[in-house]
Amino acid sequence: MDTQPLRIGIAGLNGRVGRLLAEEVPAGGALLVGGTTRDGAPVTGIDCPVYADISDLAPQCDVVIDFTHVATVETHAIALTLAGTAWVLGTTGLSTREQQAVDTTARRIAVVQAANFSxxxxxxxxxxxxxxxxxxxxxxxxxxxxxxxxxxxxxxxxxxxxxxxxxxxxxxxxxxxxxxxxxxxxxxxxxxxxxxxxxxxxxxxxxxxxxxxxxxxxxxxxxxxxFDRRVYATGAVRAAQWLRTRPPGLYDMEDVLGLKQPTR
Incomplete structure (x- = not known):
């Protein structure tokens, strides 16, 4: 059994949920190894490496938690696949093409995708x-x-x-x-x-x-x-921890909560 802390990166570190994730990752016993911002600038009050490019963050992580924008989905899918890094995706409003990119990525890495992590x-x-x-x-x-x-x-x-x-x-x-x-x-x-x-x-x-x-x-x-966006952050960290031992595939929060009957 792997006893090393789970290494988590945050895409969109300076967003509303990103800032909460920076608090909830260590609170959940994981290691915050870095995050991305649009220009790679540090985020006040958050002490971790910050990158402008997801390709620089992904190799440092076991899992990346992503609450960014639909415009980043295809780029993030490619970078995480190349790095072999699991993906917790909370971005919504995906087009058919963007969803296909997620589906294709889930054949190579483990992905939890949810519109809401509560x-x-x-x-x-x-x-x-x-x-x-x-x-x-x-x-x-x-x-x-x-x-x-x-x-x-x-x-x-x-x-x-x-x-x-x-x-x-x-x-x-x-x-x-x-x-x-x-x-x-x-x-x-x-x-x-x-x-x-x-x-x-x-x-x-x-x-x-x-x-x-x-x-x-x-x-x-x-x-x-x-009542508080923190419920999304704690749910996403829970999903990241759940992904640690999962094979490639597309999962959702019902999987994380153990609500689905296992297939035979």
Missing amino acids: PGVTLVTRLARQMGAALPGSDYDAEILEMHHRQKVDAPSGTALAMGRAVAEGRGIRLEEHIESGRDGHTGPRTDGAIGFAALRGGQIVGEHSVIFTSSHEQISLTHRS
Whole structure:
């Protein structure tokens, strides 16, 4: 058994989550060996080597935790594959091409990819899948409501889309073919079997998500509220520690939490 501390690098060290990760990595018993910033400049209050290029960080690490931007995904995939370094990826909003790069990388290294690393969100998403399977779209309208801070630039959020995708998986359909988002004006009646999304923005709300199923006779709601971004950092460190002994493959937080039945 390897008794050496896990060597973790942080892509986007000066980001909101990156700064929290710099605290949570040593708190979790791992070794923070470095991070990246856009210009390679040091980050005030964080004492570790800083690089401008992921290719310089990756060989120093057992795992890189990455909460950066979709524009970096393909570059990071190549660098981590070449270094043989595992990847915890929390970047959302990936295009088909960028997701294909992640899928290809996971054939060579171990990757945990999640829209949200909160254990609570993981459980709500799992329940949304089960409810989607049990509550057919012909009888139950499914809506996803999310609210975030006023600076958030994408909508619906990656977490909201993951929850909607879970409902679709439960129903055996593709979200892309049933999504209704951004309703405005005279839209006509709700489409049967649609999965709807509503996005609210305001203040400094970290994240609130609700999955709502409504029929003619009842309504069931699942709601998760994040009070502190630190929950994402601690979840990501937990994922990095879990990856230490895993073979190449694409994993998610349900794997990390031990919620999936092992395949035979």
